[in-house]
C-alpha cells in the first residue's frame with residue numbers, strides 16, 4: 001500500500017531522493033556499511049537471528065543499520081518537517097494518528113477521515129524504512145507536502161547534525177514505562193519471528209532487555225538522549241509519556257497542537273474538536289477499524305507487518321500479568337539507577 005499523501009502539491013525542496021543522491025554518494029554509503037558491519041559486536045536478536053551494536057545501540061544488521069547510514073549520509077530535512085521519535089512499542093502508532101489528525105484537522109471531516117480507512121503507519125510513514133526501495137514511487141519523499149510527517153526509532157545521538165541542528169524542524173518523542181515496553185515488545189516480535197527460529201521466552205527477552213540488547217536499545221540510553229535534548233531545546237523537542245496521554249489525553253493533545261504550531265482556537269475547543277481527535281485516535285476506535293484488523297503494512301523491502309499487530313491491549317500496567325516480582329524489582333532498579341539525576345521518572 002502506498003504511503004498516504006494528503007495532497008499532491010509539494011514543495012520543490014531537494015531531499016534524499018533528489019539528483020544529489022548520485023551514484024557516487026550512494027556507493028560511499030554502501031562501502032561504509034560493508035566495511036563497518038563485520039567489525040560490530042553481535043547480540044541475540046528478538047526477531048532476526050542477531051542484532052549488531054553500532055555506536056552504543058543495538059540494530060538489525062540488514063535494515064536498521066543500513067537505513068541509519070542512509071539517513072546520516074543523505075537525508076536533508078526541511079525546516080517544516082515533523083518527526084515522531086520513539087523507542088519501539090512506546091505508543092508510536094497512537095501518536096502517529098494523533099499528530100496526523102491534529103495537523104490536518106481543517107482538511108478532513110471526522111465522518112470520512114482518512115484514518116478510518118488508512119492505517120496510522122501509512123498516514124505517517126517511517127523515514128528510514130523505505131530508503132533503499134527500488135520502486136521509489138511507493139515512497140517518494142519529494143512528493144510529500146509540507147509539513148512532512150516522518151517517524152523514526154533512531155537514537156538522538158545517531159541523528160545527523162542536519163536534523164539536530166536545524167532550528168525549525170521539530171520532534172515529538174513518546175516514551176513509556178519500560179516494563180510495559182518489554183512485555184509489548186516481546187509479544188510483538190515473537191509474532192514476527194520467522195517460523196524456523198524458536199520463539200524467545202519471556203525470561204530470555206527480559207535478560208536481553210536488561211542488558212540493553214533489543215532493537216534500538218538500550219532502552220534507557222534511547223529515552224535519555226531525547227529527554228536531555230528536550231531539556232536543552234524544549235522548543236524543538238516535545239517529550240511525552242504514554243501514561244500521561246492515557247490519563248489526560250485532552251491536555252496532551254492541546255499541548256501537542258501548540259507545540260507543532262497548530263494551536264486549537266477557543267472556537268475549536270468549544271466545538272469539541274480536541275475531543276473528536278482523541279476519540280478518532282483512541283485504541284477502542286482504531287483497533288476495530290477494518291484497515292487495522294486485516295491490512296498488511298509493508299515496512300521495508302523485507303518486512304511486512306499486519307496492522308493488527310500494532311493494536312494489542314493499549315493499557316498502562318499490563319506488565320502485571322506477565323512479569324514476576326523479581327523481574328519487576330530488577331527492572332525498576334536498573335531504571336532508577338540509569339535515570340538517577342536526570343529528572344525523568346516513570347510511574348511504578
Ligand code: A3P
Pocket residue numbers: 086087088089090091092093094180183184185281282283284286310311312313314315318
Ligand atoms: P500493548 O502491546 O501494551 O497493547 P508502538 O505503536 O510503538 O508499536 O506501540 C504499540 C503499543 O501501543 C501496543 O501496546 C498497542 O496496543 C498500543 N497502542 C496502539 N494504538 C494505541 C492507541 N490508539 N491508544 C493506546 N495505545 C495504543
